[in-house]
Structure formats: C-alpha cells, structure tokens
Amino acid sequence: MSVWDDVVGQPDAVAVLRRAATDPAAMTHAWLLTGPPGSGRSVAARAFAAALQCTGSDGETGGCGRCRACTTTLAGTHPDLTVVATDKVVITIDEVRDLIMTASRTPSSGRYRVIVVEDADRMAERTTNVLLKAIEEPPPHTVWVLCAPSAQDVLPTIRSRCRGVVLRVPPAQDVADLLVRRDGIDPAVALTAARAAQSHVGLARRLARDADARERRDAVLEIARRIRGVGDAVLAAGELVDVAKAEAVAATAERDAVEKAELMRALGVQEGDTLPPRLRSQLKQLEDDQKRRATRRQRDVLDRSMVDLLSLYRDVLVVQLGAAVDLVNAEHDGAVRALAADSTPEQTIRRMDAIGVARERLEGNVAPLLALEAMTVALRPQG
Ligand SMILES: [Zn+2]
Numbered sequence: 315m316s317v318w319d320d321v322v323g324q325p326d327a328v329a330v331l332r333r334a335a336t337d338p339a340a341m342t343h344a345w346l347l348t349g350p351p352g353s354g355r356s357v358a359a360r361a362f363a364a365a366l367q368c369t370g371s372d373g374e375t376g377g378c379g380r381c382r383a384c385t386t387t388l389a390g391t392h393p394d395l396t397v398v399a400t401d402k403v404v405i406t407i408d409e410v411r412d413l414i415m416t417a418s419r420t421p422s423s424g425r426y427r428v429i430v431v432e433d434a435d436r437m438a439e440r441t442t443n444v445l446l447k448a449i450e451e452p453p454p455h456t457v458w459v460l461c462a463p464s465a466q467d468v469l470p471t472i473r474s475r476c477r478g479v480v481l482r483v484p485p486a487q488d489v490a491d492l493l494v495r496r497d498g499i500d501p502a503v504a505l506t507a508a509r510a511a512q513s514h515v516g517l518a519r520r521l522a523r524d525a526d527a528r529e530r531r532d533a534v535l536e537i538a539r540r541i542r543g544v545g546d547a548v549l550a551a552g553e554l555v556d557v558a559k560a561e562a563v564a565a566t567a568e569r570d571a572v573e574k575a576e577l578m579r580a581l582g583v584q585e586g587d588t589l590p591p592r593l594r595s596q597l598k599q600l601e602d603d604q605k606r607r608a609t610r611r612q613r614d615v616l617d618r619s620m621v622d623l624l625s626l627y628r629d630v631l632v633v634q635l636g637a638a639v640d641l642v643n644a645e646h647d648g649a650v651r652a653l654a655a656d657s658t659p660e661q662t663i664r665r666m667d668a669i670g671v672a673r674e675r676l677e678g679n680v681a682p683l684l685a686l687e688a689m690t691v692a693l694r695p696q697g
Pocket of ligand 1: 380
C-alpha cells in the first residue's frame with residue numbers, strides 16, 4: 315500500500331512526483347498539475363503532499379501511506395498542509411494574500427509547508443499577479459502545488475515558473491478496478507459506471523453507488539429520443555435546467571445553513587435575533603458567496619448533462635461508422651442503434667456541434683435556458 319494507490323492510470327505523472335519527493339535534486343518548489351476534470355488532479359496533489367511529508371515506515375519513504383505524516387496529509391489534517399478547494403466561481407485576492415502569509419511560515423512539524431490550490435484557473439489576473447511573487451521566491455521549505463484543467467488555463471507568467479505535470483484520462487478499466495478495490499463495488503457495475511462517467515473517478519463512484527444519480531443520467535439520455543419537434547425541445551430544455559437547479563440546491567442547502575449559523579455565532583448573535591445593521595454586510599457577503607456557489611454548481615450539473623448527451627451521440631456515430639470501439643453507453647444500446655438508424659453521420663456531427671456550442675455559451679455566462687433551448691431544438695429529427 316502507498317499514497318499513490320488511488321492515483322489511477324497515471325504511471326508517468328506518479329513517476330515524476332514520486333522521484334521529486336525522494337530525491338532533493340529532482341525537487342522543485344512550484345508545480346502545476348493539469349488534466350481534464352475527473353482525471354484525479356486533487357487526488358494526485360494530495361498524494362504528492364503526503365509523499366513530501368512522509369517520515370517513512372518499515373524502511374519505505376516517499377509516501378508509505380502508513381506513517382502519521384502520510385495518513386494526516388491524506389485526511390487533510392496535517393498542520394503543514396493547506397488545501398484551497400473552491401466551489402465558488404473565483405478565488406479572491408484576499409484569500410490569496412492569506413495563503414501567501416501561510417506559505418511564508420516555516421513548517422511546524424513536517425518536512426515542507428505544502429500549499430495545494432485545486433482550481434488555480436479560478437483567479438483573476440490581478441490575483442494571479444499577487445501569487446506570482448510568492449511562487450517566484452518561495453521560502454526554502456515551501457511547496458506550491460497548483461491544479462488546473464490545462465496549462466492554457468493559467469497565465470503564462472505562472473506557467474513558466476512552475477514545473478508542469480500532465481495527467482491523462484485514465485483507462486475505464488483502471489477506474490473500475492479502483493472502485494472494486496476501494497469501495498467494494500461489483501466489478502461489472504464498476505466497469506459500466508466507469509465507462510458511463512468516461513473515466514471521471516468521482517462521477518463513476520457516484521454512478522456506481524447512487525441509484526438516483528444513475529436515474530438522473532438515464533433521464534438525460536432519454537431526452538435524445540423524446541424530442542420529436544420544437545415543442546418537445548423547449549420542454550426538454552426547461553426540464554434539464556430545473557433538474558440542475560434542484561440538484562444544486564440539494565447539494566448546497568445544508569452547508570449554507572451551517573455556514574450561516576456559524577457566522578451568527580461568531581458575530582455573537584442569538585438565533586431569532588435581528589442582526590444589527592453594522593453586521594449586515596458580513597451576512598450579505600456570505601449570502602453572495604453562497605449564491606455564487608449555487609450558480610457554479612448548477613452550471614457544473616448542466617455541463618455534465620451535456621457531456622452525457624455528447625457521449626450518447628458519440629456512440630451513435632460509432633455505430634453509424636461501424637467503428638470497432640466500445641460504446642460508452644452500452645446499457646443504452648437500443649436507443650443508440652435506433653438513433654443511428656434514424657439519422658446520417660453528418661446529422662450526428664451537427665448535433666454534437668450544437669451540444670458543444672451550448673457548453674461554450676454556458677461557460678460564457680449565457681442564460682442557461684437560452685443556451686439549452688437552442689441545443690435541444692438542434693437535436694430534433696431533421697427528416
Ligand atoms: Zn509515510
């Protein structure tokens with residue numbers, strides 16, 4: 315067992331990181347881990363942090379997975395580890411200033427002070443420039459590990475000062491093996507889930523364990539066959555947006571309430587009291603953050619729905635072209651074949667383009683319903 319066990323399907327990246335953790339000559343103080351969503355960027359970053367802190371057991375160092383430094387780092391409780399995991403849209407300049415303060419302190423017990431920023435791409439240029447200075451001249455025991463979907467998502471100035479490590483999309487079988495080994499999931503279920511999630515580890519686990527998540531995905535895929543005319547298309551778009559909204563609320567409501575209660579307690583306000591005017595701005599700030607988080611979540615859910623639809627049309631194209639590769643949605647074989655028989659490869663490609671355009675619009679802050687209606691209308695049978 316080692317801290318690298320959960321970094322699935324990334325032998326090249328693991329080799330580089332493992333070497334850096336054990337050989338001072340291969341060590342650098344600023345890293346940029348890139349890879350598509352679900353490739354395991356944050357898992358790899360944590361494993362690397364653990365390997366850096368590892369004090370060894372049974373003569374094994376560099377991430378033995380058993381010593382206290384390894385286990386506390388993986389659990390996120392090591393005193394010399396700071397992880398910035400943002401589910402908000404942006405990392406603020408104040409957050410980065412706090413991080414730089416933390417980074418300047420010498421480690422309290424570990425070998426290094428490790429700062430992991432999981433979404434380094436969610437920073438405005440001004441914020442990035444503040445960070446840049448800290449990365450350029452880090453104290454000798456500080457290691458920055460920045461993560462982003464691709465190197466192009468961070469400013470060139472940051473990129474050029476970091477050592478890059480690229481993660482790839484892991485093979486579905488590797489992801490399935492992990493689910494079997496770590497979560498005790500049935501091998502066949504694990505493989506279906508890994509394929510359906512297109513090797514996105516977190517999503518594959520959710521699909522394998524949560525029947526509701528599987529149902530929601532099935533409902534999204536069924537939309538492709540249900541749309542016969544413009545009326546169905548508009549209804550389907552509304553449905554997709556509503557489901558995403560409901561899921562975002564469900565995922566954030568509980569945490570929002572806890573955060574609000576904590577803030578009120580910190581401000582010394584009893585439950586049921588009216589908030590004095592001078593404290594209202596603090597509550598407003600929190601509520602604004604929570605609203606942004608819910609928006610982000612809703613957009614992420616919608617984007618995931620579109621990726622699922624895209625995978626279905628990809629399967630349709632595979633069948634139409636007679637390509638000898640596995641279907642992502644093997645359990646929707648019937649729907650895939652019906653759509654394939656009902657359209658031409660050119661039409662399938664146009665539909666995939668329409669989904670791609672909708673994803674871009676959503677990322678560019680177009681109102682979700684508008685972006686989705688244009689997409690679903692383009693999915694209807696063209697005769
Ligand atoms: Zn260890």
